[in-house]
Amino acid sequence: MDQSGRPAERERETELPNKSVVPISLASVKLACSQCSLHELCLSEGLSKEELAKLDSLVGARRKLRRQQNLYRAGEPFEALYAVRTGFFKTDILLEDGRDQVTGFQMAGEILGMDGIGTEVHSCNAVALEDSEVCVIPFAQLEQLSREIQALQHNFHKVMSRELVRDQGLMMLLGTMRAEERLAAFLLNMSQRFTSRGYSPAEFHLRMTREEIGSYLGLKLETVSRAFSRFQEEGYIAVQQKHIRLLDAAGLKKLLKHPPR
């Protein structure tokens, strides 16, 4: 809601200056795909040196976003994909009657914007949940280049396909799982994604509110809160606000495999 650019709650690890000039030295250096640490997650996996150079020239612009800023909004013309470099995003859809739903959370190395390809218009909103940075990938040029570079083409197709499979998993969750199973699945998924980015598998900081988690999982925020409390009572996790420690990941997994009914 707050679009003022002044974060209501400051995040420790992602401080940005309040005004124009960039103080963090790294941010001013032009870092291209060829040097990007997100290699394997992103579109550049398996490309040769020369191919990477071409991709570098395509992925020119960067864009910084403050917490709560929109990367794009539903209805805006689609022009580019975005690769998350740093930070954390959510995508959501708003119905006319006011109901809305979070359709995903995206972190470093993940691609945003593919919803717009089919209609040339974005179908959802993408919002930074903390100060973030993305690589802008003009889509026409990506198609152009992926006609030249087979590996790039295939990477892109893989990214889209994996997104389809992710969505199937989410449908499964929304269609068949109870509240606690949903939250367990969510926590395990978060843990796995933090882990694959080199962070601790057992301890992490959630960037989203209980309401956003609930919206994503098809639950009300109170239900999410209760499930957190329950998991804490059971000794599966330790909760302190948005800070989560997984004490018994195996226990959570068991919850998924052996539903109460």
Next chain:
Amino acid sequence: MDQSGRPAERERETELPNKSVVPISLASVKLACSQCSLHELCLSEGLSKEELAKLDSLVGARRKLRRQQNLYRAGEPFEALYAVRTGFFKTDILLEDGRDQVTGFQMAGEILGMDGIGTEVHSCNAVALEDSEVCVIPFAQLEQLSREIQALQHNFHKVMSRELVRDQGLMMLLGTMRAEERLAAFLLNMSQRFTSRGYSPAEFHLRMTREEIGSYLGLKLETVSRAFSRFQEEGYIAVQQKHIRLLDAAGLKKLLKHPPR
């Protein structure tokens, strides 16, 4: 379950011979993309004559499936996409604990199999709900050709993107809608898809059971049945088994826009 090839219930409009030899004359004629009536829905939209010819040579094989036969199964290696020529399919996922969910219904002109691109393995099952026929599109060759034909490349990207958007809509449905809204959305979607294929917007035959509808919508079959009965009482539809007549589509739409709460 019945893989015997003998349909348990025969569908009127899609009779196939019980044994080998093909009696229907058309079926033996090689119909290529260039003559296919599904043009606009499929990958061939907007291609030049020469380009269509190339696509024709790629989409060589056809495959016929009887009711209840699998087009592919979760876990099988991914090799090709399939374009539905005639008939009706469902895709579903089965969890280890026995729970399963229908993730989609596909009709003529729609593409199946994209879930397998990312991992080289199919992530769901595709089952014919009536005797059906698909075009087999070997994926490696499709990538090859879409590097040569820009329009084909773009069509393919659009198809995948639209699938992502469809999934978002389904998440919205599963995450925020009540039972009757879900069924209303389902019926309106079916009507729209039949309509765009030249069938009656107001009268159609559902190929799936109440249980399959329920699985797709995240509901139990009893709830689906009750919602059908309720809609009939309200005068929105006339139901006779799987035969549906929409008497008041506007009424159903209103249900969606103005939810009870």
Next chain:
DNA sequence: CTGCCGCTTTGATCCATGTCAATACGATAT
């Protein structure tokens, strides 16, 4: 410090949908 604001937790109650069970229906086989 004090007050405000957004977020979270917790409790009490309600209701939509799930569950369980009986019956009906339509198609096919005998």
Next chain:
DNA sequence: ATATCGTATTGACATGGATCAAAGCGGCAG
């Protein structure tokens, strides 16, 4: 016809999660 089988409808009841409401907590501004 009669039996059978899968599917669909309907009723009675149970329950998980939503709703409504009240504190609690932590960060920030003044």
